[in-house]
Amino acid sequence: MPRPAHCVPQRWTNKPVSGLIELLPTLLEGLRLTLQITVVAAALGLACAVVAGLAREFAPRPLNWLAATYVEVFRGTSALVQLFWFFFALPLMGINLGAFLTAVLVLGLNTGAYGAEVVRGAIGAVPRGQWEAAASLGYGRAGTLRRVIFPQAALAMVPPTGNLLIELLKNTALVSMITLSDLTFRAQMLRAETLRTVEIFLLVLLLYYLAARLITHGMGRLERHLARGRDHGGSLS
Amino acid sequence: MNFDWGYALETLPGLLSGLVITLQATVLGMLVALTLGLLLAVLRHAGGRWIGGAARHFIEFVRSTPLLIQLYFLFYVLPGLGVTLSPLVTGVLALGVHYAAYCAEVYRAGINSVPRGQWEAAASLGYPAGARWRRIILPQAIPPVIPALGNYLIAMFKDTPLLSAITVMEVLQVAKIAGAESFRYLEPLTLVGVMFLVLSLTASRLVRRLEARYGRQARPA
Incomplete structure (x- = not known):
């Protein structure tokens, strides 16, 4: 039997909905920092991955x-331990980077270490004959790598890179523990203020989930873009 | 500031007892992850449109959201539902659920690699669904993925320091407290880093040995 409207407890009427909207601006402010850290750390991580991956293969x-x-070192230790070491221990040796720089440096180096293995694996997976064919066409070693091998390896790198970027996005939550007011930090702050734990954390989980979907979607498009050459060019894989 | 070996030695016993908690959380969390992950993988495969779909969405949601938020969620929300658990048990539960989602995907790969004919043969021999999974499919699906599961054990080990955020006295939390008391973070935090490095390098060597053992078996003759 449906209850008459006036019997419905107050908190189940319109308050939670307007309440959610009240929470949103603070959380979105945090999301902005989370995304900034993700983007900067991803750029640094990509650079580290390519340099370290090539160095392990060819240097x-x-x-x-x-x-x-x-x-x-970066794959073997914990991301949070790295973050604490750079934030608490390094300043004692006279190197004070500040919270934001520490966060992007550590997360970038961490992602780059995992990415280096992706780069190495993808380059190793390009068939040996491609090197020989390029050599017989008169390409030098660097030219072969840049114009023949890397474009093919890049395609194979996309799916694991997408996974790494999602891991990076998730790892940015750790920066809330070195005083940065990212999405996670704001959620904790709001929780302490309003005690509306369930709503806040469900909303935050949803925001992270949507950001991760965005990465998956973007990487899917990138993969289709990079695969175009393969459909018209030679018959690989 | 130089590395003070005397002070490092002084903090070592405390750190080692923290490391015991870390290892306990890892082992218990992995037990939860292996069991729940298998359940999720089987449900995803055999659960039909609704249950299978729900398992798939659950796996994807857990995998795309931060462990730290999941930890906070369980830590703050469970007591409100009348479930009071110690921080360590809450942490084990969160680690277990998070990695169950990853393990489910690993099991799935194993299940999908069992040839179709095995399903058909089991059905034609009259095995009921439960026995089909238990006696035919899973014994072939699980051994090839043991190394992959081992890699997630290492990943989980490296995520246990997050439990310090919900007051568990694991090794990083011990190091941080020691650092805060003495204003010397360098020694305890470096020691913690070295402990993680040594243990996870050793563990990944073991996984490589598992790969040599089970990897060959995985390939069809």
């Missing part, structure tokens, strides 16, 4: 070892 000994050490 002579000392450089090769340096890249391997970087990859092992």
